[in-house]
Amino acid sequence: xxxxxxxxxxxxxxxxxxxxxxxxxxxxxxxxxxxxxxxxxxxxxxxxxxxxxxxxxxxxxxxxxxxxxxxxxxxxxxxxxxxxxxxxxxxxxxxxxxxxxxxxxxxxxxxxxxxxxxxxxxxxxxxxxxxxxxxxxxxxxxxxxxxxxxxxxxxxxxxxxxxxxxxxxxxxxxxxxxxxxxxxxxxxxxxxxxxxxxxxxxxxxxxxxxxxxxxxxxxxxxxxxxxxxxxxxxxxxxxxxxxxxxxxxxxxxxxxxxxxxxxxxxxxxxxxxxxxxxxxxxxxxxxxxxxxxxxxxxx
Amino acid sequence: xxxxxxxxxxxxxxxxxxxxxxxxxxxxxxxxxxxxxxxxxxxxxxxxxxxxxxxxxxxxxxxxxxxxxxxxxxxxxxxxxxxxxxxxxxxxxxxxxxxxxxxxxxxxxxxxxxxxxxxxxxxxxxxxxxxxxxxxxxxxxxxxxxxxxxxxxxxxxxxxxxxxxxxxxxxxxxxxxxxxxxxxxxxxxxxxxxxxxxxxxxxxxxxxxxxxxxxxxxxxxxxxxxxxxxxxxxxxxxxxxxxxxxxxxxxxxxxxxxxxxxxxxxxxxxxxxxxxxxxxxxxxxxxxxxxxxxxxxxxxxxxxxxxxxxxxxxxxxxxxxxxxxxxxxxxxxxxxxxxxxxxxxxxxxxxxxxxxxxxxxxxxxxxxxxxxxxxxxxxxxxxxxxxxxxxxxxxxxxxxxxxxxxxxxxxxxxxxxxxxxxxxxxxxxxxxxxxxxxxxxxxxxxxxxxxxxxxxxxxxxxxxxxxxxxxxxxxxxxxxxxxxxxxxxxxxxxxxxxxxxxxxxxxxxxxxxxxxxxxxxxxxxxxx
Numbered sequence: 001x002x003x004x005x006x007x008x009x010x011x012x013x014x015x016x017x018x019x020x021x022x023x024x025x026x027x028x029x030x031x032x033x034x035x036x037x038x039x040x041x042x043x044x045x046x047x048x049x050x051x052x053x054x055x056x057x058x059x060x061x062x063x064x065x066x067x068x069x070x071x072x073x074x075x076x077x078x079x080x081x082x083x084x085x086x087x088x089x090x091x092x093x094x095x096x097x098x099x100x101x102x103x104x105x106x107x108x109x110x111x112x113x114x115x116x117x118x119x120x121x122x123x124x125x126x127x128x129x130x131x132x133x134x135x136x137x138x139x140x141x142x143x144x145x146x147x148x149x150x151x152x153x154x155x156x157x158x159x160x161x162x163x164x165x166x167x168x169x170x171x172x173x174x175x176x177x178x179x180x181x182x183x184x185x186x187x188x189x190x191x192x193x194x195x196x197x198x199x200x201x202x203x204x205x206x207x208x209x210x211x212x213x214x215x216x217x218x219x220x221x222x223x224x225x226x227x228x229x230x231x232x233x234x235x236x237x238x239x240x241x242x243x244x245x246x247x248x249x250x251x252x253x254x255x256x257x258x259x260x261x262x263x264x265x266x267x268x269x270x271x272x273x274x275x276x277x278x279x280x281x282x283x284x285x286x287x288x289x290x291x292x293x294x295x296x297x298x299x
Numbered sequence: 300x301x302x303x304x305x306x307x308x309x310x311x312x313x314x315x316x317x318x319x320x321x322x323x324x325x326x327x328x329x330x331x332x333x334x335x336x337x338x339x340x341x342x343x344x345x346x347x348x349x350x351x352x353x354x355x356x357x358x359x360x361x362x363x364x365x366x367x368x369x370x371x372x373x374x375x376x377x378x379x380x381x382x383x384x385x386x387x388x389x390x391x392x393x394x395x396x397x398x399x400x401x402x403x404x405x406x407x408x409x410x411x412x413x414x415x416x417x418x419x420x421x422x423x424x425x426x427x428x429x430x431x432x433x434x435x436x437x438x439x440x441x442x443x444x445x446x447x448x449x450x451x452x453x454x455x456x457x458x459x460x461x462x463x464x465x466x467x468x469x470x471x472x473x474x475x476x477x478x479x480x481x482x483x484x485x486x487x488x489x490x491x492x493x494x495x496x497x498x499x500x501x502x503x504x505x506x507x508x509x510x511x512x513x514x515x516x517x518x519x520x521x522x523x524x525x526x527x528x529x530x531x532x533x534x535x536x537x538x539x540x541x542x543x544x545x546x547x548x549x550x551x552x553x554x555x556x557x558x559x560x561x562x563x564x565x566x567x568x569x570x571x572x573x574x575x576x577x578x579x580x581x582x583x584x585x586x587x588x589x590x591x592x593x594x595x596x597x598x599x600x601x602x603x604x605x606x607x608x609x610x611x612x613x614x615x616x617x618x619x620x621x622x623x624x625x626x627x628x629x630x631x632x633x634x635x636x637x638x639x640x641x642x643x644x645x646x647x648x649x650x651x652x653x654x655x656x657x658x659x660x661x662x663x664x665x666x667x668x669x670x671x672x673x674x675x676x677x678x679x680x681x682x683x684x685x686x687x688x689x690x691x692x693x694x695x696x697x698x699x700x701x702x703x704x705x706x707x708x709x710x711x712x713x714x715x716x717x718x719x720x721x722x723x724x725x726x727x728x729x730x731x732x733x734x735x736x737x738x739x740x741x742x743x744x745x746x747x748x749x750x751x752x753x754x755x756x757x758x759x760x761x762x763x764x765x766x767x768x769x770x771x772x773x774x775x776x777x778x779x780x781x782x783x784x785x786x787x788x789x790x791x792x793x794x795x796x797x798x799x800x801x802x803x804x805x806x807x808x809x810x811x812x813x814x815x816x817x818x819x820x821x822x823x824x825x826x827x
Binding site for chain 2: 165166167168170171173174177178180181182184185186187195
């Protein structure tokens, strides 16, 4: 059934964007617009495939991917908060740098150009009991459910609580909103920003691990296909609020799923493939226009 | 509050809660503070008064550890202390409420109250869960003690400014501030809110808090403070218990040139000017009450042809608002402004300029000049659409350069090359550059605000010469200045502004500094 398939594919395609967007929105609430989410997703995917193959364990692979993302995020943050680099320029640079490094390692260590196929890559397990697969409409989606998707949606629900009710949550919001006030109140804005950027890297790494290990079990240089930027658009449009952002991610995931189906229906694939990205542009225009109007009203 | 009780207990043993001994601070050639000594007793409200630029802010920054003094000592609780930074001052119990509040606009008042010192359920470092009910409880208790009502769930952005100020003050008390420094706290408040603030401060004094209150509104000083210290040109000129002094004496020391109380003198009205010659006529001009500004309460004035009219007043009494109304940068809600008989009350700034008003802003760095643009662009700005600078929609670069050079030479601006950034010039030359541009349009009226602020002596003389020449060639000038010497030196006629109204008028020949000083602090005549 086509509805079942679209629901299942939407959910799966949403997860990597959702994970990166959750990290990115925390980062942006802390005052850093992280345009290097894509680099961290790519690094996460790469590390996930290697570790999964080497250890035979999906969990350790996912964890390694997240830590790799967090590490890159932390270094990126140091460049911004300690060396005062421009966050956009440094982010662009990081995207290029990480892609280049991975290409180099692929070529040098694995003697491959673009794709890394390793033996015994453990994919994310499907963990629901089989009788649930027969539930109408959502059965297919349930049969493909894996831990990272569940984790992503739990994060969506827990994150608003953490941001509102923990000290670090308050510090992140204060630092992003009024850094000089946070500093005057004895909060080290730089440490808070470093943490939030590492947090974004951690979640982007998870997103990358999902891309690599959810179904295909291999790494490809073009694997992220700009999903880090789609995540960026999602939390811009969702105004950094977890639940609104998650709904936008779901919309992008749905568009991605339908465009794949439309390609198989015989429409020009390259053209249809641009739909999600086109929608990102539209979403950003709407977000910009909305902000503009809000400012006009308040002043 | 525990901390205040503690402060109360040892109040008897300490004679100086906060003091300065011979503090000096230089910035380049400017001596911001010279041998400044003050002593604030425990539980005292001590007012520091002085005009803008007198050195009050520098003193406060040193007492708060933001700036280090070049020489001198700072005393806390009779002990010499070294305030290496604001955190050190804070730890000693010194807290300051700045004019710009330290509140995060998108956070709620409660979040701002506890930020950096949050009550938690169980200590777990940064990941601790904040105990919001306890936070709310402490906020409510502080508000109740001060008899104030605060909606803690509102964001700062949607909160009225007097509540923001209240939150700022009690946040400091919550963190153990015993010495509260307030920088012109009433500048942003409406009259009733000022009363509420004073009630709060009196109550804090009873509880043992020591308060340093910076102001230039003498009425407030008399109403609130126990002791007053006058700073003028970086030095302490006068200090007295408030009960043993009066506003005339304090004003005399503020504006300078006086060691004795001023004699009472009636302002004389200026000689009649023929109506034909009136260039600017303002009648009953009023502005709405807007936060962070002083409303005009019915301003009447006229300026004749070939006349410099000086507008004196303690800063913050509506002078800036009047200037902005006259040049079309602020809306009035009553009264009329006429230029040479034509009603211009509702015209735009651009339109008014076209009709012959030139404007030298007090804020040279933002309104007067584009500091990063070239000298040439700055002096041409405003004329770029007209010939000879513009030819068929394009700039004639050669003509532009010639016009720029002519204008700059006219008032003798010293610059390297035309492409230099305006910000590279000295303060005096920047201001001359502004005059070069404004005079080039051949205005009938120049509105000039604080023309010599931050300008050295040579520059001051040059700017005064420009203004005199302009007047002698038939131009009219409204000169707004906090420098009484400047007003006396240049004006043909002097108006005094207080509390949003013109409260006195006299011919320059008959004016003396004492009379003006007295009028300046009258605060709107009868209702003060």
